[in-house]
Amino acid sequence: MNEMSTQTISNHVQQALEAMKNRVIQHVFFVACGGSSALMYPSKYVMDREAKTIRSDLFSSNEFIYRNPQALDEKSLVILCSLSGTTPETVEAAKFARSKGALTVSLTNVGDSPLAQASDYPVVFAWGEGTDPAESNASMMYQLVFGLLHHKESNDKFNSYVSSLSLLESIFSKAWNQFKPNAKEFAESYKKEKVIYTMASGSNFGPAYALSICYFLEMQWIHSAAIHAGEYFHGPFEILDKDVPFFIILGLDETRPMEERALEFTKRYGHRIVVLDAKQFDLEGIDEGILGYVAAMVISRVTRLYAMELAAARNHPLTTRRYMWKVEY
Structure with a gap:
């Protein structure tokens, strides 16, 4: 990751991206409920448009567990989101993903929430009126997916996005x-x-x-x-x-x-x-x-x-x- 990027993106995102860099990732699962699930649609679109070697799917949290995708394993990245970090289905989905050996990254507004504790790498975003959009959950999602594609496939849109944050x-x-x-x-x-x-x-x-x-x-x-x-x-x-x-x-x-x-x-x-x-x-x-x-x-x-x-x-x-x-x- 270049110097510009490390100075601009969230420290929590940096830590998650470093973990991704050291893992084989073949599949990304976006997992959430309600508005947090809606938040993930643009990032799923990014993966569909940009990823050459990594597949992706978007699941409602409970169905993710019940459907139990066969592709979910130690080569999977599971990105979860819950504003409060207390959505029971999403917390259980994080635990389920980890039980399958997947790398889990959770987005939440509360750093010590149950979801944060259930995940490998919690990413805390800002929320509320007046929040800098560069620190929002939507921005953190893009930082994660563009960063993943940058590391794994040398996708240059990561640097374009980071440059736009200001x-x-x-x-x-x-x-x-x-x-x-x-x-x-x-x-x-x-x-x-x-x-x-x-x-x-x-x-x-x-x-x-x-x-x-x-x-x-x-x-x-x-x-x-x-x-x-x-x-x-x-x-x-x-x-x-x-x-x-x-x-x-x-x-x-x-x-x-x-x-x-x-x-x-x-x-x-x-x-x-x-x-x-x-x-x-x-x-x-x-x-x-x-x-x-x-x-x-x-x-x-x-x-x-x-x-x-x-x-x-x-x-x-x-x-x-x-x-x-x-x-x-």
Whole structure:
């Protein structure tokens, strides 16, 4: 790893990458639940696009254990994530992976959490409003996967990403200010809706999935489903009419043509459409080879802004729950 990299990336990530460097790794498993699982979609996309010799899969934590992949062994890397580090299924998944001889790296906001203790290498990320995006869970994920590909396959996008870290705070801040009026308008217009579908593809499907299952379903009790743009014309588009709301995300990765096709059709027959287009972001200074990857991070941040404004307009805080953390389940 070059001097620039070691001075910039997280110390916890450095330690995990050193461990990876000394191991044979043939398979990466991304394991988490809910929003933490959605976080991993862009990194899975990175592996699919960039890795030449390393396979990867993404699992919900409990299914990872029940499915018990035959490929899980001492040549596996398992990356897990839980904000609090207390998600029982993810803690058990870390223990399960280690029992198979896999190298485990966990992302959490709490350094002494059960997940951190159950993993070989805990990576602590920053969380909350005002957090430097370079220190976020999304950034740590990219540092890990690009670093792995750098060590194992000499992928040069690791250095491109590390060079971009100092730019992220300004990029995120500009996007937040740019889209705040749009988010307020969305909130006022859609605050009484009983259902809102989301749609995207590629690395952007993670933010679309999080917007649907976390923000709309979990936090706002609004019926929702995340529809993959590539699957839209194979069933889901039959739900479309002029009154059905769609929140459509257009990113900058290689799957954008699918998102554009889905948007064009939706505009033809629908009228309740919100479009978040990454082409509107100011990504000056970001290397062209990683634009799509960085755009997915910004999309994730901006969708949270939309959710916050919707919660305010509905007088339904994002922290409100019926069951989560309240009853046995």
